[in-house]
Amino acid sequence: MSEDPPPLPEFDLYGFTPYRLAVAAKRTSEELARQYRARFGISIPEWRVLVHLAHSGKVSVRDIEARVAMEKYEVSRAAKRLREAGLIESRENPEDRRLVLLTLTPAGRAMMADLLPMARAHQKALEERLGTAFRQLEAGLEELLKHTK
Amino acid sequence: MSEDPPPLPEFDLYGFTPYRLAVAAKRTSEELARQYRARFGISIPEWRVLVHLAHSGKVSVRDIEARVAMEKYEVSRAAKRLREAGLIESRENPEDRRLVLLTLTPAGRAMMADLLPMARAHQKALEERLGTAFRQLEAGLEELLKHTK
DNA sequence: AAGCATTCGTTGCAACTGCAACAAAAATGC
DNA sequence: GCATTTTTGTTGCAGTTGCAACGAATGCTT
Numbered sequence: 093m094s095e096d097p098p099p100l101p102e103f104d105l106y107g108f109t110p111y112r113l114a115v116a117a118k119r120t121s122e123e124l125a126r127q128y129r130a131r132f133g134i135s136i137p138e139w140r141v142l143v144h145l146a147h148s149g150k151v152s153v154r155d156i157e158a159r160v161a162m163e164k165y166e167v168s169r170a171a172k173r174l175r176e177a178g179l180i181e182s183r184e185n186p187e188d189r190r191l192v193l194l195t196l197t198p199a200g201r202a203m204m205a206d207l208l209p210m211a212r213a214h215q216k217a218l219e220e221r222l223g224t225a226f227r228q229l230e231a232g233l234e235e236l237l238k239h240t241k
Numbered sequence: 242m243s244e245d246p247p248p249l250p251e252f253d254l255y256g257f258t259p260y261r262l263a264v265a266a267k268r269t270s271e272e273l274a275r276q277y278r279a280r281f282g283i284s285i286p287e288w289r290v291l292v293h294l295a296h297s298g299k300v301s302v303r304d305i306e307a308r309v310a311m312e313k314y315e316v317s318r319a320a321k322r323l324r325e326a327g328l329i330e331s332r333e334n335p336e337d338r339r340l341v342l343l344t345l346t347p348a349g350r351a352m353m354a355d356l357l358p359m360a361r362a363h364q365k366a367l368e369e370r371l372g373t374a375f376r377q378l379e380a381g382l383e384e385l386l387k388h389t390k
Numbered sequence: 391a392a393g394c395a396t397t398c399g400t401t402g403c404a405a406c407t408g409c410a411a412c413a414a415a416a417a418t419g420c
Numbered sequence: 421g422c423a424t425t426t427t428t429g430t431t432g433c434a435g436t437t438g439c440a441a442c443g444a445a446t447g448c449t450t
């Protein structure tokens with residue numbers, strides 16, 4: 093006669109906020125990411141770097157790291173891939189030669205001119221699909237992002 | 242004389258919901274994941290498989306895939322690592338020999354008995370830290386998860 | 391019952407990731 | 421001015437991921 097093992101504490105993964113956030117992030121990101129991966133062959137880390145460059149002109153790896161929730165090695169490698177793809181250029185900053193100045197090439201700018209409207213449309217579609225819940229989500233996220241890190 | 246390039250459309254990454262969700266997911270997951278990685282050496286995919294097993298007894302790769310937002314190869318490889326670590330066992334289902342029955346070993350159960358309370362505490366801390374915003378966040382997530390996929 | 395299609399799970403491969411170590415440049419301290 | 425520390429960015433390594441292809445088992449069609 094064998095013992096039944098003692099029961100484990102109840103735990104509901106579907107009610108676990110980090111899990112829910114991960115699923116939500118994955119679904120919303122991938123809808124768009126599939127599109128731009130198919131059309132332009134870029135990944136999410138690359139997309140983040142590109143967006144930051146489109147917005148801010150010349151920036152260093154450090155600037156991006158600080159503002160785009162990426163580690164510096166991620167930025168460094170995303171930049172390398174983008175450079176190889178001819179979408180960005182880098183040269184060194186003459187005032188501080190540790191820094192790298194990243195800028196979009198004309199090809200990169202052209203791509204972003206297509207991509208950014210797609211992203212805006214995606215955002216808009218999300219907002220409309222969720223209605224009131226969108227504003228609740230954003231209010232919650234706002235607090236969460238403020239309180240963590 | 243060189244032309245100024247035409248300006249790119251405005252786009253604010255920090256207001257982009259998929260980005261915000263990704264950051265939120267990363268931060269909330271990692272607080273806990275750091276703990277259990279340090280104490281037990283397991284990763285997030287492994288954690289998800291374990292939680293599902295703790296909850297559901299015997300399951301196949303397919304069951305987990307369907308319910309835990311993972312691809313089947315992720316489940317398969319997570320299961321392989323867990324098997325090597327002695328935390329789960331697998332044998333074949335005699336009724337359908339394509340299926341694999343995964344179950345926790347006693348060591349796996351013991352680990353989950355420690356881990357699940359940690360996860361509950363983490364969830365509780367999050368709820369308290371966010372207050373009202375937590376309920377808004379959850380309401381928003383609920384809709385989002387319903388509408389996507 | 392035989393052939394074809396589908397489901398289930400695994401794996402080879404190439405790309406990507408996370409960590410820690412590193413070199414180069416600049417800032418700081420003495 | 422020289423040595424030490426800090427900042428910036430890159431890279432080697434080992435482990436992980438995503439995709440597509442695959443074999444085995446079952447279901448389906450005729």
